[in-house]
Amino acid sequence: MHSWSSGKKHPLPALLLLLVLMEGTVQPLRIPPQISVYADKHNILHLVQSMLSSLVIDQPEDPITYLIRLLQRSSFDNPRVVLLGPPAVGKHTVAKKLSSELRAVHVTTHSLLSDQSELSAQTQHTEQELPAELLVQLIQQRLNQIDCFNRGWVLEGVPQSRLQALSLQQVGVIPEHVVMLQAPDDVLLERTRGKLLDPLTGDVYHQNFIWPDDDAVAERLETDQSRSERQRLAELQRYRREVTGLSSAYQHVLKVINSDQPHADVYQQVLSFVRTRRYYRTPRILLLGPPGSGKSHQARLLSEKYKMVDVCCGQLLRSVAADGLALGQEIQPYLDNGRPVPDSLVLQVLDERLSRVDCSCRGWILHGFPRDLQQAKSLQESQLQPNRVFLLALTDDVCVERISLRATDPVSGERFHAVTRPAPSSEVQNRLKTRPEDSTHTVTHTLSQYRTHTAELQSVYPDAVHIDADQDPHSVFEALESRLTAH
Structure with missing residues (x-):
């Protein structure tokens, strides 16, 4: 059982914060993703949580001897x-x-x-x-x-x-x-x-x-x-x-x-x-689904409530390209020409972002990647494995209808939708622009590609939870939320 309740506090963030203070640098502290994978596999967070809870509750005079005694028990659970x-x-x-x-x-x-x-x-x-x-x-x-x-x-x-x-x-x-x-x-x-x-x-x-x-x-x-x-x-x-x-x-x-x-x-x-046990895991969520299924919207809702880091692959690539550093300079030509960024570059960007201390402490929600079998396999081999995968299911007709109703604010870069997320004011509404990639022709082609790779993606993530996305966003969020802590 995974405790991802917004009221729960993991012991790991406090330890990582101490590392940040000791580091004494303005550079982002990177936590190798293998640490989270290892911690999940061996229930390290549950062990640390239990030990810290016992220390705070019992307040022993000799905490070191007390912890040794805890660890020597035949069963910690x-x-x-x-x-x-x-x-x-x-x-x-x-x-x-x-x-x-x-x-x-x-x-x-x-x-x-x-x-x-x-x-x-x-x-x-x-x-x-x-x-x-x-x-x-x-x-x-x-x-x-x-x-x-x-x-x-x-x-x-x-x-x-x-x-x-x-x-x-x-x-x-x-x-x-x-x-x-x-x-x-x-x-x-x-x-x-x-x-x-x-x-x-x-x-x-x-x-x-x-x-x-x-x-x-x-x-x-x-x-x-x-x-x-x-x-x-x-x-x-x-x-x-x-x-x-x-x-x-x-x-x-x-x-x-x-x-x-x-x-x-x-x-x-x-x-x-x-016999059920509550195991504390830093959430690493992957949202899959066709364009228009609401991945970005649901990621934002999850991030706002559970304080996880919302990682949209497309936005992340554009952000890295805009910073002008070496990796960004390699990515910029692909974005300028509308060509797919090579997987090797995408994985470098993801590895750097998902290894930062905020993702390691609070967890992350990734969407927009992977899109095909090779990308999914590369993600698994890079140790950036999700521990919960959701697939938002939606028919092509509804996808096209939804995308045709969305537009982007060229000033803020925010995306709005006529039904699910209308512009906050008439001023913003009047300056909204429809992106070329949201045209019916482009969306139909993208959907065709997605359907081609759907079965392959599901073979990599056989335990993915299917969510009916053909309902109002609040109902979709409730369905996602109810399955966050499921076995």
Whole structure:
């Protein structure tokens, strides 16, 4: 799972910024593209993010020894799971099985209270509900113990309110996965009435929903009489009052699962979700599509929201040619004569631009290149591989219609469109010019070339996500955005 949310901060930019300061030069700092490829392959950003988060949260007195201890764990991705839900929804059964499967520590309110610590002893002198502050201290103390540190944990049934959830976050108890089981009230009440307990193991069974396979276990089951039906109904009502706040506190790591189905199905859904991991990758996005499909517009929208660098190959070549340096002087004659710039020169320009620190830190969106099989292969061999490819699909008729409605402002160089991006004023509108390459004849020829190479490009990028571009730009952007973090 790729965390490209606009609210996420990668650890790498801070490190690269330090390099920039140490460099002490006005020349653009270049980060070899192999670094990003290697970091993706070995999940380096995820490792650094986890280590920095742990340091900030735990604030150890000896950070070096602490980090060594972190790296020596058998697994750096130890589970941190919270399992929530109303009474009788099946939390205990799922949590117990899950902790066994993951070899994680199963933590419940009962196990917290029965702990032999001095803090737990304070709870023995009150018959009232535990204060939120004391409960948070108990949880923090338990999850900081060595077994939870080394194996991870599954926390069952707590927190019970948004206040508790936020208090836990403040002391560094931050789950990676939160599962919320749900079921209709009538199903929950029926399960409550038929609840059976194994006095030896504490496992929960039910006459209709979960029955033990072992006859010996079945013979020793006892009816659960720990709470009256009135108490259970009150607990259910309390949960219903708190569930919205709880959901909002964990919305970015939350999975709601319907528990009104066979237990095996519920458990498999929980296990599948908990086994997903959030890997932090600097986005390197490639937008493919015919002329008129909206690549430039969508790149601009992605760049504005997610702060990635918008790299339009055509504009980049013109910019390099305009700077008058050696490489630009080689490119200028091709632009003047309307001839394609050789791939070798294009790749030099792209390698220089995509290796700059802004692209390495914030990621990039490339469009306008590659256009054929050889260009795509050259891009792959140059280590400038994208880690997400989108293909904007559109018919030729719609492409021609769209392009015929666009024009360029000769003063600013900006491109406008009569429908999707109209000129901001009548003054700008009056000076707009239609480029020769936007004529119907030229566009038809370009489309023909694009269709010839489409299948070849797809062979290089078989995992490219196809997006229907024949809809309004906002809908296309939503479709792109929804797939940014997909597996």
